[in-house]
Amino acid sequence: MTAAPGVLEEGQVRAMFDRIAGFYDLMNSVMTAGLHHKWRSRAVDLAAVGPGSRVLDVATGTGDLAIELARRGCEVVGSDFSPEMLERARGKAPELRWEQANALALPYGDDEFDAATVGFGARNFSDLERGLGEMARVVRPGGRVVVLEITTPTRPPLSTFYRVWFDHVVPVIGRLTGEEQAYSYLPSSVKRFPGPADLAATMERAGMERLRWILTAGGIIALHVGEVRG
Numbered sequence: 409m410t411a412a413p414g415v416l417e418e419g420q421v422r423a424m425f426d427r428i429a430g431f432y433d434l435m436n437s438v439m440t441a442g443l444h445h446k447w448r449s450r451a452v453d454l455a456a457v458g459p460g461s462r463v464l465d466v467a468t469g470t471g472d473l474a475i476e477l478a479r480r481g482c483e484v485v486g487s488d489f490s491p492e493m494l495e496r497a498r499g500k501a502p503e504l505r506w507e508q509a510n511a512l513a514l515p516y517g518d519d520e521f522d523a524a525t526v527g528f529g530a531r532n533f534s535d536l537e538r539g540l541g542e543m544a545r546v547v548r549p550g551g552r553v554v555v556l557e558i559t560t561p562t563r564p565p566l567s568t569f570y571r572v573w574f575d576h577v578v579p580v581i582g583r584l585t586g587e588e589q590a591y592s593y594l595p596s597s598v599k600r601f602p603g604p605a606d607l608a609a610t611m612e613r614a615g616m617e618r619l620r621w622i623l624t625a626g627g628i629i630a631l632h633v634g635e636v637r638g
C-alpha cells in the first residue's frame with residue numbers, strides 16, 4: 409500500500425524500476441531534452457575525483473553517472489537494488505563493477521571510498537538520513553558526497569512551467585507508456601523531497617560538513633556536495 413503521495417515501500421520502488429528499466433534511458437532523454445548528461449558531468453566535477461580515485465555511485469540505475477566517473481579515470485562501483493536497471497548498466501559498460509545492494513545498508517566497509525555520488529536516487533530512499541549516512545560511512549574523512557536531484561523551483565516562470573509539466577504532461581507520458589504509477593510517483597516524490605537548505609541540513613546530520621549547493625536548469629536541478637567529517 410502507498411503510505412502517502414510520493415512514498416512507496418522499498419519493494420514497490422524496486423519493482424517499479426525493474427518494470428521501467430527497458431525505457432528508462434529514453435524517457436530520461438525525452439523529459440530532460442538530453443540535458444541530464446550535462447548535470448551528471450557537473451556532479452562528477454563536484455566530487456573532485458580523478459584517475460585512481462575509488463568512487464561509489466549509489467542507486468546507479470542504468471549507470472550513466474558511474475560511466476561518467478569511469479571516463480574521468482576513477483575506479484567505480486555502481487550499486488543499485490534493481491536487478492533489471494543493473495542489467496542495462498552492465499550492457500553499456502561490462503568492464504565496470506556493478507553490484508546489487510540496498511543504499512540503506514551498503515555492503516562496504518567504513519572509509520572504503522574517496523567519494524560517493526547519487527543521481528536522482530536519494531528521492532526514493534525510504535529513510536533519507538540513513539541513506540546519506542551510509543554514503544558518509546563508506547567514504548573516508550574529507551572525501552566528498554554528491555547528491556544530484558530534481559528540486560521544486562519557487563519562482564515564476566519556472567515554477568509555473570514546472571507545475572504544468574509535472575502535474576499534467578508527465579502523467580500523460582505515464583498513461584502512454586502504461587506506467588501510470590511510475591509517472592505519477594515521480595512528481596509527488598519530487599514535491600515531498602526536502603528543498604535545498606533542508607537537504608543540506610540533512611546531509612550535515614548524516615555526517616558531512618562544508619555543505620554547499622548549486623541550482624541549475626532554472627532552479628529545477630540541485631547539486632549538493634559535502635565533505636565527510638573526520
Ligand SMILES: C[S@@+](CC[C@H](N)C(=O)[O-])C[C@H]1O[C@@H](n2cnc3c(N)ncnc32)[C@H](O)[C@@H]1O
Binds near residue numbers: 512
Ligand atoms: C531515478 S533512478 C536513477 C538512476 C541513475 N542514478 C540516474 O542518474 O539515472 C533511481 C534508482 O534508484 C534505485 N534505488 C532506489 N532506492 C534504492 C535503495 N534503497 N537502494 C538501492 N537502489 C535504490 C532504483 O532502483 C533506481 O535504479
